[in-house]
Amino acid sequence: SCPAIAADQDSLDYLVITATRLEEKTFDVPTPVELISSQSLNRNTPATAAEPLESLPGVSVAGAGFWNVIPVIRGLGGNRALVLIDGDRENNLWSGRSPLVPFVDVSNVEKIEVVKGPASVLYGTDALGGVVNVITKTPNFYGEEKWAFRNSFAGRYSSVDKGSYGRYGISGGGYGLGVNFALSKRDADDYKDGAGNTVQNSQFDAWNLDFKTRYQLNNDHVVSATFRSNTIDDMGVTKKADAPWSHFTKFDTNTYKLGYHGWNMGLFRDVQIKGWYVDQERIYEGNIHSSIKPVYMLKNNVIDTSVLGSSMQTSIDLNDAHLLVAGFEAIREETDADEQIVIKKDSNIRAVKAMTFKSLPDAERDHFGLFVQDNITLNKDVSLLAGMRYDYFIADAGDVPFTTDVYDKDGSTVVNSKTVINHFGRSTDDAVTFNLGLLYAVNRHLHLTSNFSSGFRAPDIFERYSTRSSSYMVIGEPNLKPEYSYNADAGIKMDFPRVRGSFSGFYNR
Incomplete structure (x- = not known):
């Protein structure tokens, strides 16, 4: 590249x-x-x-x-x-x-x-x-020996979607305390593509509130707190072609975070401790026409998810040749959801069939990870990066009833009702991954690099325990196994006075 x-x-x-x-x-x-x-x-x-x-x-x-x-x-x-x-x-x-x-x-x-x-x-x-x-802005002014504040205003308008954006922010602090606060609003209609055609269900309407603070206890210890609220009142979903409406009427996310960072702590060069909680609620509504039959589908689902996480990381100078980075994280995800789909005739808008179920059950997944990586200086020109990690997952979910109601020809009375129970249960996964990187400094302007590493992906709650339906039912597979990837790459990094850039080639499997 x-x-x-x-x-x-x-x-x-x-x-x-x-x-x-x-x-x-x-x-x-x-x-x-x-x-x-x-x-x-x-x-x-x-x-x-x-x-x-x-x-x-x-x-x-x-x-x-x-x-x-x-x-x-x-x-x-x-x-x-x-x-x-x-x-x-x-x-x-x-x-x-x-x-x-x-x-x-x-x-x-x-x-x-x-x-x-x-x-x-x-x-x-x-x-x-x-x-x-994505790294957000850090509060300024905490190093001032006086109180200082700065206001900012921003706005924009785009004709392609008649979109407007406005933001007010204030940052300030002093005597070790720094604070950032911002409130923004974005509103956009359906946008037009390159050919000038309106893209249906591409609208967006949301508020953002960001609050971030840090307090420097002394030169070696800092604590921080973050609160972020994102309220999406209308977000179109364009993948539903020719749908009169297909959008989230609610997609709200609240994030709470606490952190600590300390330096020069004896054996430890630095220590970072973080904890966070994210709560999310979304509501989707859609009117989607069938491409096969003269019917349309009214779909509504409500999904609540949350994640509680914590992590700790430290770096240790073992000697002049070894700088060790190690840490662990523990994360818990929880979810619950309800969904209803009603199928109606195009000709007379009478109900044909209704399906009621939990698109996601009352489920949880716990994730524990432990890693260590050594930054090794072999000599003044050659350095090596070697690391290993172990992850363990525990997921569980309750059974999900799936009810199908069939209506009479008038679409007013249920003539047949059937409930099927989808059985889910406990699943566990673990994975070991590694990485090995080499950097050779040809001179101070030219570096050669190579890497060999592995990656993995554990099946998430949706893949293990979801229930989906339109004309047929699709259920998750609790016994899915993790995916693995292996990557090898080699590259050149140039930093000459008049030429700067990089080139790399890779093989991924």
Whole structure:
């Protein structure tokens, strides 16, 4: 892959943290990593965090419409490319399936880092193709010896969808305390494609509230807190072709996070501890015509999901040649959902059949991960990155009744009713992954890199326990096994005064 013109030309000088969980220059890590800097975001003013990803080599976005999109890294998308927010797996079941829905206002994003290739050693399941880490702005002014504040206003209008956006933000602090607060509103109608045709069900209406604070106890200890609320009142789903309506009337996400970061703690170079809770509720409504029969389907579902997570990470200077990074995470996901589908005739809008069921049962999944990675300096020109991780999953769900009611020819009376029980149960998975990276500094302007790594993806709650139906019923498979990927790549990174860039080739299986 070669650098895109829109990418940051001096990005090799920037510090990144996602590639190794340590702050290092992109030029000095063997892992292929791309960066969208704050300067690039300010210069290009993207509408969402997904939009600038398309400028990166080896990265694209796909999905339904402008809002409901997923990243694709080296050809792997969906649940095979992991999206993090501030380095954490905040995304629960449903936001994980559409991770670039704008739960975070892009105006509150400091930078976006993208690791290309499997990154499961550091981040666990779903990181087969790579990782997108959306890093939000850190409160300023905490280092001031006086109180200081700054207000900001922003707005935009787009004629393609008659869309409007407005934002007010305030940042301030002093004497060790820093605070960021922002409130934004976005409203957009159906947009027009390149041919000038209106794309049905592509509207969007949402509020974002962001609050982030940090307090510096002293030079070596910092605590932080974050609250983020995203209220989507209307988000169209364009993949339902020719549907009079197909949209989420509610897609609300609230995120709560606490953190601690300490440095110079004896044996430990630094220690990070985080805890977070994400609660999400979504309601979908659709009127979808059949392409086979003269009927249409009225669909309504309500899905509640939540995730409670915690993590701890430390780095240890063993000696001049070994810098160890180790940590663990524990995450619990819970979900519950109800759905009803009513099929009616096109000719007289009379009901033909109704199906009532739980699209997702009362289910939970617990995830435990433990990793260690050693940054080894073999000599002044050669460094080695070696890591290993173990993950363990426990998932369980209750049984789900699926009721089908058939109506008479007038569509008013149920003449036949049948209930089928879908039986689910407990499932467990585990996985071991590894990575090995090599960097050879030919000189201070030219670095050669190579990597060999593995990734995995454990089946999620949806794949194990969901129930779906239209003209027939589809149920999840509790006994699905994890997917694995293996990647080998080699590359060149150049940082000459007049020529900067990188080239890499890879094989992924």
